[in-house]
Amino acid sequence: MPDELDALLTESKRASRSLGVAPAEQRHAAIEAIADAIEDAADAILAANADDLERGRASGLDAGLLDRLLLDASRIAGLAAAARALAVLPDPIGEVLRERTLPNGLELTEVRVPFGVIGVIYEARPNVTVDLACIALGSGNAVVLRGGSAAELTNAVLVEAMQGAIARAGLPRASVQTIDRFGRDGAGRLMRARGLIDLLVPRGSAALIERVVTESTVPVIETGAGVVHAFVDRAAHLPMALDIVLNAKTQRTSVCNSLETVLVHRDVADTAVPAIALALQQAGVTIHADAELPGVADPEPLREGGWSTEHLSMDIAIGVVDDVDAAIEHVNRYGTHHTDTIVTDDADAAARFLAEVDSAVVMHNASTRFTDGGEFGFGAEVGISTQKSHARGPMGLPELTSSKWIVRGTGQVRA
Amino acid sequence: MPDELDALLTESKRASRSLGVAPAEQRHAAIEAIADAIEDAADAILAANADDLERGRASGLDAGLLDRLLLDASRIAGLAAAARALAVLPDPIGEVLRERTLPNGLELTEVRVPFGVIGVIYEARPNVTVDLACIALGSGNAVVLRGGSAAELTNAVLVEAMQGAIARAGLPRASVQTIDRFGRDGAGRLMRARGLIDLLVPRGSAALIERVVTESTVPVIETGAGVVHAFVDRAAHLPMALDIVLNAKTQRTSVCNSLETVLVHRDVADTAVPAIALALQQAGVTIHADAELPGVADPEPLREGGWSTEHLSMDIAIGVVDDVDAAIEHVNRYGTHHTDTIVTDDADAAARFLAEVDSAVVMHNASTRFTDGGEFGFGAEVGISTQKSHARGPMGLPELTSSKWIVRGTGQVRA
Structure with missing residues (x-):
C-alpha cells in the first residue's frame, strides 16, 4: 500500500508539471467542466451520500456533523455554482512580482508560479472537496485530498466526476486525487511526502491542525482557531x-x-x-x-x-x-x-x-x-491563515502560489 | 534550565513588540551603533576568538572550519562595514502590499510587518552572528541566535557588544540574544517554541537542515543545498x-x-x-x-x-x-x-x-x-531558500517580514 500511495503522489507531481504550463483558459475550462459534471452526476453523488449518511448515523455521528456531510439537490446546485464563480477569477500565474536589470545587463524577473502539489487534510464536508479542486486548478496546482472517512463514498464519486471533466478539458486526471481509501496512514504519509507534496493545508479541528503542525516535514499553512x-x-x-x-x-x-x-x-x-x-x-x-x-x-x-x-x-x-x-x-x-x-x-x-x-x-x-475570503473579494477561500509565514488571513488563489526568479543574460559570468 | 531558556525567549518576544513599532531611523541607528561597538570591542573579540580557536585546534577542527571561525583585525573591520551597509537599506516595514475599499465602505490595507522573533541555527561563523543581528534589526525583528559551539566565546562577546549598542539606541537589549550556552538542548527547544519563535531559519549542513525540518513545529525556511x-x-x-x-x-x-x-x-x-x-x-x-x-x-x-x-x-x-x-x-x-x-x-x-x-x-x-543576495541587490542575505513556501531564492529584508490586514470602518456589521 505505501508503494501504491507513492505511485499516486508521483502521478500528482507529474500532473502538476502539466498544470504549471497550462494556460488559464484551459484551467478555467476544466473548472467549468467540473461544474457541469457535478450536475450530470447528481444521482450517483446523492446515492453515495445517502450511503455515507447511513454509515454516519450507524456510527453515531452527531446532528451537526451529519448536516455538514449531507448533500441534496440544492446543495449540489450550490457546488456547481461555486465552481463556476471560481472559473472567472483572475489568474494569478505569471504575474510579475519584482523586476530589475543589473548593471551587468542581467534581467531579473520574479514571477508567480504554482506551488506544484497541494495536500489538504480536512473533515467530512463534501463541498470542501469540490471547492479545493477548483481552487487548485485556478492557481495551477495539482491537489491531493484527504477528506474525513465519513464522506469517503461521496468524495469518491465527486472526484471521479471531476477527473472525467478535467480529462475532457485536456488536462491530466491526476490533477485532482483523493487518498481517502488509504485511511489514516494516508494522512501520515502526506505529512512526510517531502519532494512530492509542496504545501500541506490542514482544515478542521484544533487537534487535527496540532497533529499536522507537529508531525509534518513538508511546509504547512496553519488555519487556526479564532479566539x-x-x-x-x-x-x-x-x-x-x-x-x-x-x-x-x-x-x-x-x-x-x-x-x-x-x-x-x-x-x-x-x-x-x-x-x-x-x-x-x-x-x-x-x-x-x-x-x-x-x-x-x-x-x-x-x-x-x-x-x-x-x-x-x-x-x-x-x-x-x-x-x-x-x-x-x-x-x-x-x-x-x-x-x-x-x-x-x-x-x-x-x-x-x-x-x-x-x-x-x-x-x-x-x-x-x-474576515472572510468572500467578503474580502477573493472569491472562494482555502482557509484563514493564523500563522505569519507565507500567507496571513484569508487565503485566496494568490496565497496558493509561490514564485521563481527568471534571469536572462547574454553570457554574463561573475567576476 | 528550560525555565531560564523560556524566560529568555519571552524576553525576545517582548523586545519584538518594541521593535515592531520602532521607527526605521531608530533601528538603523542601532545598526550603526553595532558597527561602532564591534570596532570598539575589537580587543575583547579577538581574545575570545583566540580562545575559541585554541579549543577548536585541541578538538581537531579541520583547517576550513578553523578559517571560518577565525577573526582578525581586517575581518572585524569587514563586520563593521557590512553592518553599516545594512543600515542604509530601505525599510520594508509598513509597505502597503494590497489595498481595496469594499462596497460597504470598509477600507482594507495589507501592510508589511515584522515576523516578531526569528530563530537562527547556524554553524561556527562569527560573521553570521553580526550579519543576522543587523538583518533582524533592519526588518524590525528580534533574533535568537544558536551558533555553533565552537564559536561560543566569540559569539558571547559579540552579542554583549551588540546588546550595549542596541540599548544606547534606545531599543531593548533582548532584541538580539544568543542561546549558545544552553548547548544542543537549546536548538531543540527553539524548534518547538511555538508562540515564542515566529520563524526558524537553519543555515548550514544538509544534516542540520534535515534535523530542523523534521523536528521543528514552528515555521521553517529551508536554505538547502545546491545541486x-x-x-x-x-x-x-x-x-x-x-x-x-x-x-x-x-x-x-x-x-x-x-x-x-x-x-x-x-x-x-x-x-x-x-x-x-x-x-x-x-x-x-x-x-x-x-x-x-x-x-x-x-x-x-x-x-x-x-x-x-x-x-x-x-x-x-x-x-x-x-x-x-x-x-x-x-x-x-x-x-x-x-x-x-x-x-x-x-x-x-x-x-x-x-x-x-x-x-x-x-x-x-x-x-x-x-544567485546571491548581494548580486541581486538585496544587500546582505539571510540565506537562499530552496523551498516554495514564503520565500524562494535569495532572502533579503522583505523575506523576513510577514503582513497583516488592517480594516478601517465606520461601524459596519455583516448582514
Whole structure:
C-alpha cells in the first residue's frame, strides 16, 4: 500500500508539471467542466451520500456533523455554482512580482508560479472537496485530498466526476486525487511526502491542525482557531459598540471569525458593560467572566480554557481592562492572532491597537465577521491563515502560489 | 534550565513588540551603533576568538572550519562595514502590499510587518552572528541566535557588544540574544517554541537542515543545498557555454550556487563535451560520469550520491541528454531546486527550460554564481531558500517580514 500511495503522489507531481504550463483558459475550462459534471452526476453523488449518511448515523455521528456531510439537490446546485464563480477569477500565474536589470545587463524577473502539489487534510464536508479542486486548478496546482472517512463514498464519486471533466478539458486526471481509501496512514504519509507534496493545508479541528503542525516535514499553512476580541475603548460610540459586538457574536456562532471575548475600558465599564451584557443576553448569549461585572448578575465562570476559550456557541467572555495597553496585552496573550477589533472614536487609541495587536486581521469600528475570503473579494477561500509565514488571513488563489526568479543574460559570468 | 531558556525567549518576544513599532531611523541607528561597538570591542573579540580557536585546534577542527571561525583585525573591520551597509537599506516595514475599499465602505490595507522573533541555527561563523543581528534589526525583528559551539566565546562577546549598542539606541537589549550556552538542548527547544519563535531559519549542513525540518513545529525556511545544473543546448554558442560552465564551476567551489552538473544536448555532444571537459580539466576540475563521454579519457565514476551529488569542490559530473525535455526531467529529478541555467540561442528551448525547471532561480545564458543576495541587490542575505513556501531564492529584508490586514470602518456589521 505505501508503494501504491507513492505511485499516486508521483502521478500528482507529474500532473502538476502539466498544470504549471497550462494556460488559464484551459484551467478555467476544466473548472467549468467540473461544474457541469457535478450536475450530470447528481444521482450517483446523492446515492453515495445517502450511503455515507447511513454509515454516519450507524456510527453515531452527531446532528451537526451529519448536516455538514449531507448533500441534496440544492446543495449540489450550490457546488456547481461555486465552481463556476471560481472559473472567472483572475489568474494569478505569471504575474510579475519584482523586476530589475543589473548593471551587468542581467534581467531579473520574479514571477508567480504554482506551488506544484497541494495536500489538504480536512473533515467530512463534501463541498470542501469540490471547492479545493477548483481552487487548485485556478492557481495551477495539482491537489491531493484527504477528506474525513465519513464522506469517503461521496468524495469518491465527486472526484471521479471531476477527473472525467478535467480529462475532457485536456488536462491530466491526476490533477485532482483523493487518498481517502488509504485511511489514516494516508494522512501520515502526506505529512512526510517531502519532494512530492509542496504545501500541506490542514482544515478542521484544533487537534487535527496540532497533529499536522507537529508531525509534518513538508511546509504547512496553519488555519487556526479564532479566539477573537472586541475592545470597547473609553472613547467608543456605545450604539456602534453594541452593533458590532452583537453582530460579531450572534450573526453566526460556529465560525472562526465570530467574537469570543469583549474587553471594556474601565473608565466606561459602569455604563458600557451593563448595556452590552443586556443586549447580548436578550439575544440569548450567556455571559462568562472571572470577576464581578457591573450590571451583570451572576455571570458564568470562564470555561476551562479561561480567556483562551473558543466558544463557537452563544457564549461570550467579558472583561474589564485598565486601558488600551492592557487590552493589547490581553489580546496578544490570550488570542489566536486571527481577528481583533477596537471600537473607538479616538484615532490614537485605534492606531495603537491596529499597530500593536499581533493578528492576521486588525479592525477599527468594524465587525470581526468580515474576515472572510468572500467578503474580502477573493472569491472562494482555502482557509484563514493564523500563522505569519507565507500567507496571513484569508487565503485566496494568490496565497496558493509561490514564485521563481527568471534571469536572462547574454553570457554574463561573475567576476 | 528550560525555565531560564523560556524566560529568555519571552524576553525576545517582548523586545519584538518594541521593535515592531520602532521607527526605521531608530533601528538603523542601532545598526550603526553595532558597527561602532564591534570596532570598539575589537580587543575583547579577538581574545575570545583566540580562545575559541585554541579549543577548536585541541578538538581537531579541520583547517576550513578553523578559517571560518577565525577573526582578525581586517575581518572585524569587514563586520563593521557590512553592518553599516545594512543600515542604509530601505525599510520594508509598513509597505502597503494590497489595498481595496469594499462596497460597504470598509477600507482594507495589507501592510508589511515584522515576523516578531526569528530563530537562527547556524554553524561556527562569527560573521553570521553580526550579519543576522543587523538583518533582524533592519526588518524590525528580534533574533535568537544558536551558533555553533565552537564559536561560543566569540559569539558571547559579540552579542554583549551588540546588546550595549542596541540599548544606547534606545531599543531593548533582548532584541538580539544568543542561546549558545544552553548547548544542543537549546536548538531543540527553539524548534518547538511555538508562540515564542515566529520563524526558524537553519543555515548550514544538509544534516542540520534535515534535523530542523523534521523536528521543528514552528515555521521553517529551508536554505538547502545546491545541486546546480548547466544545460548546454544544441543551439548553444560554444564559447559562451565554456565561459559560463568554467565560471560557475571554478570561480568559487564551496558555495551553494556553484555548478555541480553539466548536461549536454546529444546533437552537439561530440564537439561540445570534449571542449568543455578540456577547459575544465585545464582549470584543475575532475570529470565524473556514469558512461563514456566523447573526448574524455577515463572519467571518474559518479560519487556515492550519483547525479544528486553536491561536490562543493573541483569536481563536476557531465552527462549527455537527448533533448531539452530530457534535460528538464533530469534537473527536476536530481536537482535541489536551487539554480539551473540553459545556454542556448534557441528562444523556444530557453522558454521551455525557464518555465518547466522547478527551481528558485532559472537562468538563460548566465552563470549560476549570480544567485546571491548581494548580486541581486538585496544587500546582505539571510540565506537562499530552496523551498516554495514564503520565500524562494535569495532572502533579503522583505523575506523576513510577514503582513497583516488592517480594516478601517465606520461601524459596519455583516448582514
